[in-house]
Amino acid sequence: MNIFLTYDYELFFGESTGSVDKCLIEPTNRLLNLSKLFNVKMTFFVDVGYLIKLKEFAIDNLELAIDQQKVLEQLKCIIESGNSIQLHIHPHWENSFYEDGNWHIITDKSYKLDDFSDEEIRRIVRNYKYFIDTLTGQKTTAFRAGGWCIQPFYRLKELFKELEITIDSSVFPGGKFFSLHYDFDFTNAPNKAKYRFESDVCIEDLDGYFTEYPISSWRYSPLFYWRLYILGRLFPSKHKMLGDGIFLSQPGRKKSVLTNFTWNHVSTDGYYASKLNTCLKSCEKRNFSDMVIIGHPKSMTNYSFQVLENFIKDNHTKHAFRTFKELL
Ligand SMILES: [Zn+2]
Known part of the structure; x- marks a missing residue:
């Protein structure tokens, strides 16, 4: 089976974005060390809107110029080490700005591309893709x-x-969430390792131009989330996220996951990593050709790094760890 370890390279979007060192540089370096140690490659979906704003505001803010230098050096390392950079778009950066030593993240009516006009969508996607392709000297093909x-x-x-x-690798079958910011419904997505589609990411079309590599998903029990929250409180050195920012709020979500079975990603983030082997076995059982795992450097914990290392150690000779770059 092909296993895709994919990381969304981004800060937090809530009341505090967190620092570049804790959310990006340090955890990503640990990921790159694992990549090197076992010679497994990873895909980084880079939040390009952030890079563009960073460039814009670094001109007048020395601290941002330093952040920018660190991030650009790390992106260079990612590419030189044979890992892949692909396109991740958070269009709320369009209206966000830096003032008095902090990023002010404006997400209202600008969190998702669908919040913008057709003309604005064209400008944003073209600009972001051009920016990352020029920066890396490579052509991104995955989103x-x-x-x-x-x-x-x-x-x-x-x-x-x-x-x-x-x-595309945005869909996770079964997932559904609607709030002021979020709006997605993947409850009818094909439960397949990959599929072609044309106009609707949840409808397979054998002649479609696009290929969906859905993020593997799992139906998590309320007990799983009780454990997740309790372990975080009891053993922070093991289970506290390495990133030092605050998530964008998802009203109602905590209550929902603590009381219902809910579909969510197969992920290396924090306590989710405890499910990696179970989910892999489930994909094997269904004879899946591919398994996409999501993670965020900012959401890694000391625990999840340990589990991820064991997961790679146990599987890197049995399965092929691949990136989206190799699918060209
Ligand atoms: Zn993201």
Whole structure:
């Protein structure tokens, strides 16, 4: 089986973005060390809107110029070590700004691409793709929507074709969430390792231009989330996130996961990593050709790094760890 370890390279989008060192540089360096140790490659979906704003505000803010230098050096390392950089778009950066030593993140009516007009969507996606392709000297072909909000896809279809974005990895089958910011519904997505689609990410179309590599998903029990929250409180050195920012709030979500079975990603983030082997076995049982695992450097914990290391150690000779770059 092909296993794709994919990381969304981004800060936090809540009341505090957190620091570049704790959310990006340090955890990503630990990921790159694992990549090197076992010679397994990873895909980093880089939040390009952040890079563009960083460049803009670094001109007048020395601390941001330092952040920018660190991030650019790390992205260079990612590429030189044979790992892949692909396109991740959080369009709320369009209206966000830096003032008095802090990022002010503006997400209202600008969290997802669907919040913008057709003309604005074209400008944003073109700009972001051009920016990352120029920066890396490579052509991105894979996309992950910020906050998984890729619907409705018909608004992006022609633009993506024009830009030769052929792969999407935003869907996680079963997932559904609607709030002031988020809006996605993957309850009807094909439960397959990958599939072709054309106008709707949840409808398979054998002749479709695009290929969906869905993020593997799992139906988590309320007990799982009780454990997750309790362990974080009891053993912070093991289970506290390494990133030092605050998540964008998802009203109602905590109550929902603590009382219902809910679909969510197969992930290396924090306590989710405890499910990696179980989920892998489930993919093997279904004879899946591919398994996409998501993670965020900011959400890694000392615990999840240990579990991830064991997972790679146990599986890197049995399975092929691949990146989206290799699918060209
Ligand atoms: Zn993201």
